[in-house]
Amino acid sequence: MKKAGAPYLLFLGDVQDELSIKGCTGVTIWRPEKAHAQIRLEGGTQDLGLPNMAPAEAAAAGCQTMLVGVANAGGFVPEAWVPTIIAALEAGLDVMAGMHKRMADIPEIAAAAAANGRTLFDVRQPSQDFKVGKGYKRAGKRVLTVGTDCSLGKMFTSLALEKEMLAQGLKATFRATGQSGIFIVGEGVAVDGVVADFIAGSVEWLCPENEPDHWDVVEGQGSLFHPSFAGVSLGLLHGAQPDALIMCHEPGRPHMRGIPGRALPSLEECIEANERAAHLTNPAARVVGISVNTSAMAEDEALAYLEETGRRLGMPCCDSIRTGVGPVVEELAKI
Amino acid sequence: MKKAGAPYLLFLGDVQDELSIKGCTGVTIWRPEKAHAQIRLEGGTQDLGLPNMAPAEAAAAGCQTMLVGVANAGGFVPEAWVPTIIAALEAGLDVMAGMHKRMADIPEIAAAAAANGRTLFDVRQPSQDFKVGKGYKRAGKRVLTVGTDCSLGKMFTSLALEKEMLAQGLKATFRATGQSGIFIVGEGVAVDGVVADFIAGSVEWLCPENEPDHWDVVEGQGSLFHPSFAGVSLGLLHGAQPDALIMCHEPGRPHMRGIPGRALPSLEECIEANERAAHLTNPAARVVGISVNTSAMAEDEALAYLEETGRRLGMPCCDSIRTGVGPVVEELAKI
Numbered sequence: 001m002k003k004a005g006a007p008y009l010l011f012l013g014d015v016q017d018e019l020s021i022k023g024c025t026g027v028t029i030w031r032p033e034k035a036h037a038q039i040r041l042e043g044g045t046q047d048l049g050l051p052n053m054a055p056a057e058a059a060a061a062g063c064q065t066m067l068v069g070v071a072n073a074g075g076f077v078p079e080a081w082v083p084t085i086i087a088a089l090e091a092g093l094d095v096m097a098g099m100h101k102r103m104a105d106i107p108e109i110a111a112a113a114a115a116n117g118r119t120l121f122d123v124r125q126p127s128q129d130f131k132v133g134k135g136y137k138r139a140g141k142r143v144l145t146v147g148t149d150c151s152l153g154k155m156f157t158s159l160a161l162e163k164e165m166l167a168q169g170l171k172a173t174f175r176a177t178g179q180s181g182i183f184i185v186g187e188g189v190a191v192d193g194v195v196a197d198f199i200a201g202s203v204e205w206l207c208p209e210n211e212p213d214h215w216d217v218v219e220g221q222g223s224l225f226h227p228s229f230a231g232v233s234l235g236l237l238h239g240a241q242p243d244a245l246i247m248c249h250e251p252g253r254p255h256m257r258g259i260p261g262r263a264l265p266s267l268e269e270c271i272e273a274n275e276r277a278a279h280l281t282n283p284a285a286r287v288v289g290i291s292v293n294t295s296a297m298a299e300d301e302a303l304a305y306l307e308e309t310g311r312r313l314g315m316p317c318c319d320s321i322r323t324g325v326g327p328v329v330e331e332l333a334k335i
Numbered sequence: 336m337k338k339a340g341a342p343y344l345l346f347l348g349d350v351q352d353e354l355s356i357k358g359c360t361g362v363t364i365w366r367p368e369k370a371h372a373q374i375r376l377e378g379g380t381q382d383l384g385l386p387n388m389a390p391a392e393a394a395a396a397g398c399q400t401m402l403v404g405v406a407n408a409g410g411f412v413p414e415a416w417v418p419t420i421i422a423a424l425e426a427g428l429d430v431m432a433g434m435h436k437r438m439a440d441i442p443e444i445a446a447a448a449a450a451n452g453r454t455l456f457d458v459r460q461p462s463q464d465f466k467v468g469k470g471y472k473r474a475g476k477r478v479l480t481v482g483t484d485c486s487l488g489k490m491f492t493s494l495a496l497e498k499e500m501l502a503q504g505l506k507a508t509f510r511a512t513g514q515s516g517i518f519i520v521g522e523g524v525a526v527d528g529v530v531a532d533f534i535a536g537s538v539e540w541l542c543p544e545n546e547p548d549h550w551d552v553v554e555g556q557g558s559l560f561h562p563s564f565a566g567v568s569l570g571l572l573h574g575a576q577p578d579a580l581i582m583c584h585e586p587g588r589p590h591m592r593g594i595p596g597r598a599l600p601s602l603e604e605c606i607e608a609n610e611r612a613a614h615l616t617n618p619a620a621r622v623v624g625i626s627v628n629t630s631a632m633a634e635d636e637a638l639a640y641l642e643e644t645g646r647r648l649g650m651p652c653c654d655s656i657r658t659g660v661g662p663v664v665e666e667l668a669k670i
Contacts, residue, residue: 134594135562196534197527199566227470227573227616231534235566259469281562 004096004121004186005064007036009055009088010048013070013081014041021046023069023098023183030159030184036063041080055084055091065121068097069183075100077109086112096121098179098190123182124190126202133200133239135281140210143332144242144278145220145291148270150229150257152250153320154220155181157291160320161246162217164329171214175207177236181219191221192232199232203239215332218242224273225265226256234277241281243335246328247271250293251305267313288335289328290317339431339456339521340399342371344390344423345383348405348416349376356381358404358433358518365494365519371398376415390419390426400456403432404518410435412444421447431456433514433525458517459525461537468535468574470616475545478667479577479613480555480626483605485564485592487585488655489555490516492626495655496581497552499664506549510542512571516554526556527567534567538574550667553577559608560600561591569612576616578670580609581663585628586640602648623670624663625652 010024018025028035028048037053040046055066066088072078077085077099085103088095089112095103102122103109113120143161145154158174158181165172174181176188194202207216218240222229249267256262265273271287278285290309294302302322310317316327345359353360363370363383372388375381390401401423407413412420412434420438423430424447430438437457438444448455478496480489493509493516500507509516511523529537542551553575557564584602591597600608606622613620625644629637637657645652651662 132563132593135597136594192530192532194531195527196529196531196567196570197564199531200563225615228467228535229532230573230612230615231566231568231570232531233566234569235531238562238565258467259471262470277565280560280565 002119004094006031006034006186007063008034009053009058009063009066009093010035010038010050011066011068011070011084012038012040012044012046012048013068014043015070015072016043016045018046020071021069023071023180024048024067026180026184027067027069036061039066039084041084055088055093059091059093063093065094065096065186067183068095077101077103077106082106082108085109089113089116089118092116092118094119094121096123096183098122098124098183100124123179123188124193126189126194130194130198130202130205132197133204133235135200135238135241137282138209138241139212140214140216141335142207142216142218142240142242143244143246144218144237144240145246145248146233146237146274147220147223147248148225148264148267149223149250149253150226152248153291153293154248157246157248157320157325158217158219159184160325161329164325165215165217165332168329168333170329170333171211173214173216175216175218177203177206177219177221191236192229196231199235200239203236207240220248223270224277225270227259227262237274237278238281242278242285243282244332245274245278245285245287246289246291247274247287248291248293252296267309271313287315288331289315289325291325291328292317292319294319294322337454339429341366341369341521342398343369344388344393344398344401344428345370345373345385346401346403346405346416346419347373347375347379347381347383348403349378350405350407351378351380353381355406356404358406358515359383359402361515361519362402362404371396374419376419390423390428394426394428398428400429400431400521402518403430412436412438412441417441417443420444424448424451424453427451427453429454429456431458431518433459433518435459458514458523459528461524461529465529465533465537465540467532468539468570470535470573470576472617473544473576474547475549475551476670477542477551477553477575477577478579478581479553479572479575480581480583481568481572481609482555482558482583483560483599483602484558484585484588485561487583488626488628489583492581492583492655492660493552493554494519495660496664499660500550500552500667503664503668505664505668506546508549508551510551510553512538512541512554512556526571527564531566534570535574538571542575555583558605559612560605562594562597572609572613573616577613577620578617579667580613580620580622581624581626582606582609582622583626583628587631602644606648622650623666624650624660626660626663627652627654629654629657
């Protein structure tokens with residue numbers, strides 16, 4: 001896919017809760033230089049603290065893309081948003097969104113994009129054709145975030161790793177595999193939207209061979225232990241062909257996400273299963289660090305948990321926000 | 336999906352080699368009562384030994400569906416086939432095909448289907464929306480064929496199991512997960528064409544809860560050890576929630592299909608990995624039999640291989656053609 005141009009005009013729609021605009025929030029946290037301006041509709045109450053600009057004004061100020069980083073219940077584009085999307089296209093902006101329903105399937109939007117020579121990035125639906133994965137060894141190094149469950153910080157950890165690796169002088173590139181990650185860097189593959197035959201192949205495409213000392217930091221998805229999504233996680237693991245894995249975890253979850261009654265696996269079990277599965281395409285793959293989301297814990301409790309877990313598993317154990325991922329990156333630097 | 340009505344008019348196109356019509360051949364082997372007539376185009380040399388009928392004649396004789404069970408290099412519908420497909424729709428037949436390119440995307444064909452109220456079964460592209468899998472225990476028994484590699488007899492073994500189970504007085508239903516299997520029974524899900532998020536969910540839909548003594552015989556796909564397709568195999572394994580697994584194998588393959596240089600796993604390794612992965616959704620799952628494709632071996636050699644392998648692994652080891660799957664079904668009957 002073509003890369004979405006920056007900076008962005010962040011479209012906040014008419015929503016009133018913070019969670020719904022997290023597609024925009026991720027950009028302000030991880031790529032603040034891309035977050036140039038915001039636009040709200042009548043009734044919207046969210047505010048990222050950016051200048052409010054109409055599409056034409058944003059285009060004149062240098063914006064390249066309007067990001068519709070807003071979630072709604074049905075996953076469709078509400079009618080109230082359409083005029084602003086069309087205005088953005090007419091102002092010369094590309095438009096990026098991640099709804100279930102594609103913008104390109106809405107005739108007025110498709111027509112406005114065509115008439116103005118603009119690109120619609122419907123990032124949830126991979127647009128290109130992939131080949132099947134082959135698993136042949138390729139140059140460059142790759143680290144993949146994996147997890148005991150879904151939605152516990154794999155994207156956040158991956159972005160923190162990239163930032164810290166660059167700070168420590170390593171060559172590193174974050175590779176997005178979900179819509180929020182794609183919004184942040186402007187490109188990637190929403191792996192869970194790929195046709196099943198091409199899961200591994202799409203990831204081989206996403207992180208192709210590279211310089212021997214370059215690291216791709218590949219964002220993981222799901223969990224080998226999640227009964228809904230393990231197939232995605234396994235294909236991603238094989239396609240990424242990682243040299244190193246970082247295990248992500250959130251203590252205290254009552255059950256696997258979306259599956260009441262199903263307990264999370266232990267870290268030990270999850271490490272063993274991921275290493276074993278990874279060996280199919282990289283026999284040297286191993287888990288070199290743990291990233292724990294301790295946001296629900298008090299400081300003392302969190303630090304004790306990190307210390308105890310790291311000692312028990314014999315590897316650095318961090319929280320990407322509370323402590324940073326420095327020690328994990330030091331392990332990567334040895335590979 | 337609606338089930339394609341039988342009997343079928345088998346469309347053999349203008350092809351000249353046996354391999355290209357294997358989508359039709361499978362029906363003549365496994366559901367001969369559905370193979371009512373055939374139709375060839377100018378230049379076609381294949382012959383299934385069925386009466387040749389034009390669409391109108393086939394419809395008058397009671398045919399319900401024309402099966403385009405013909406493969407060609409590009410995976411598209413050649414122009415030369417279109418008039419016959421339209422004639423079939425006009426004669427009141429539904430049409431089933433498994434090309435990469437959907438018949439429904441060819442405007443003349445779509446229009447003829449709509450005008451005549453007929454159904455186009457593009458079986459390679461799942462048409463319904465699935466939910467994500469949940470992995471909750473459901474009633475009924477399920478047996479899944481798994482394998483050391485792709486294309487070594489999982490569909491054939493599954494159909495042989497169903498036939499032998501019915502012969503032994505068990506309740507059994509074959510559940511197709513690939514296009515050839517769907518052609519044979521008229522329904523199913525082409526799992527490798529499902530959006531990755533819904534692999535397990537599509538299989539939960541395909542083999543839902545059933546009577547406690549009923550067996551679904553679920554056709555497997557790929558292999559946990561195939562770097563192109565393991566994600567599909569794992570999602571299918573979790574969604575099928577099998578009580579029993581039958582391991583399929585073909586001795587003597589120089590490498591995994593499509594991946595020169597990559598050796599096949601041992602049967603022991605493959606059994607262990609499949610049982611372990613299956614335990615996520617059914618802790619009682621176990622491999623209860625081996626199905627070996629010995630077609631490349633002489634009789635003596637084949638029988639010795641089956642005997643030695645069965646003894647080594649401590650379970651029945653059959654060739655679904657050469658010896659039948661009777662002993663494997665006897666194991667299933669104990670569950």
